[in-house]
Amino acid sequence: KYGVPPESIPDLLALMGDSVDDIPGVKGIGAKGAEMILREYGTIEKAIEHANEITKMRYGEKLNADAKMACLSKELATVYTDLPLELDLDTFRAQDPDRHLARELFAELEFRSILEEFTESGIKDVDYETLRSADDFVAALDAARAAGQLSVDLETTHEHPVRAEIVGIALSWQAGQGAYLPVAHTTLGTENSMPLRDALDELGPVLADASVKVIGQNLKYDLIVLKRHGISGIAPWFDTMIASYLLHPTRTGHGLDGLAIDYLGVKMTPFKEIIPAKNATFDEVPVEVATTYAAEDTDTTLRLSKIFEPELEATKLSALYREVELPLMQVLADMELAGVRIDSGYLAKMGVELQQQLDGISAAIYEAAGGKFNINSPKQLAEVLFDQLGLPSGGRTAKTGSRSTKAQVLEKLAADYPIASQVIEYRELAKLKGTYVDSLPTLVNPITGRLHASFNQTVAATGRLSSSNPNL
Secondary structure, three states: OOOOOHHHHHHHHHHHOEOOOOEOOOOOOOHHHHHHHHHHHOOHHHHHHOHHHOOHHHHHHHHHHOHHHHHHHHHHHOOOOOOOOOOOHHHHOOOOOOHHHHHHHHHHHOOHHHHHHOOEEOOOOOEEEEOOOHHHHHHHHHHHHHHOEEEEEEEEOOOOOOOOOEEEEEEEOOOOEEEEEEOOOOOOOOOOOOOHHHHHHHHHHHHOOOOOEEEEOOHHHHHHHHHHOOOOOOOOOEEHHHHHHHHOOOOOOOOHHHHHHHHHOEEOOOHHHHOOOOOOOHHHOOHHHHHHHHHHHHHHHHHHHHHHHHHHHHOOOHHHHHHHHHHHHHHHHHHHHHOEEOOHHHHHHHHHHHHHHHHHHHHHHHHHHOOOOOOOOHHHHHHHHHHHOOOOOOOEOOOOOOEOOOHHHHHHHHOOOHHHHHHHHHHHHHHHHHHHHOOHHHHOOOOOOEEOOEEEOOOOOOOOOEEEOOOO
16 A cells, blocks of 8 residues: 555654654655655665755655654654563453443443343343233232332323223232233233223222322323223322433433333333234233233333432432422323313314415415415425515525525515515414414314313423423
């Protein structure tokens, strides 16, 4: 590559320098000049001795001027191979890493993708069982009462609690133990263990028992589903999702899968793995598969609660958690269940009025433009404004390089060009109509006649609430 043998590389770098390793070299001598000099003299020391004989490109003068730097550069470029190392080559062979220490480091640095590679699949040494009868279910609840704690999770048919139907009930009362009661599985040949109503009549008193610590992940969901079935008076003791949010509010997501990886070093069974079909629901999952999946959830949640509870104490967040966040969860559950009344008739009338206004503004824009075009297309709008009408362009977008028609550009033009203000008004009314007036009535629950948005307690890093489905 450089035209010199390997042993001459230090001399070569001493002449030409190397910016990567901060080797200054000789000013004015590059790779070609260094190669020529070494071909003639072999080493930098001999080249310096005969510097006066080197006349080409004034290399000799440059060598004389930078002789000390050249010698220092060679010393910097020389790799010493006779250091007194007490380690043999076997010490440097690649070995399996200490997975525990690696996990701790990757978790601390939030290297989530690499962390997953160092995570075991599933919790080891567990005893998960399917509860086959009412007696089995009552026995499991008695065990939870005796333990003074119960991690609970409802498996349902829908992610929205107001529309969800209960398929099964998962329980854990000790780490490594878990049970699942199927009540509404539809898989061919499945025998559900007991009627849902009977199961809830047994579960309700345990959840309301002050001596039993009720634990869950996103308990607000379960509270809403249970309240729809007449089960109230529950006083949740611990919600791992809320605890994680208080301890790490800037964390991206507080889902159970991510928490299990970070705190327990286990990779849980993904929901998509047991329900791969797009429109399939949990009632179609075989009971044996559902048991492992659901009991793993409650077992994992119970284990996380034992980690988070002392952390809340240590960080002096327990009072905030007990006095504000848990009571707030109950309030939000009531709000979501109650829903918001939407006057669909009024909105329908408003939609007609807005459309009439949009039609009038569109006509004015088309008249100013000299013809019809797609007002909602930034490309077509830019062509009309800047090419046909000759309005001053406000610059180009960073992503595509096309001429920008964003609000700030139009606002600057609006004072002098009426069409710009008309486009602004058109966009505002179109958004109002499309995002709210037309869409809100379609989100009304057909059974309750109300809109049941989700109020999110663990999303915004600043501590405020957020709303979704829809964002009210």
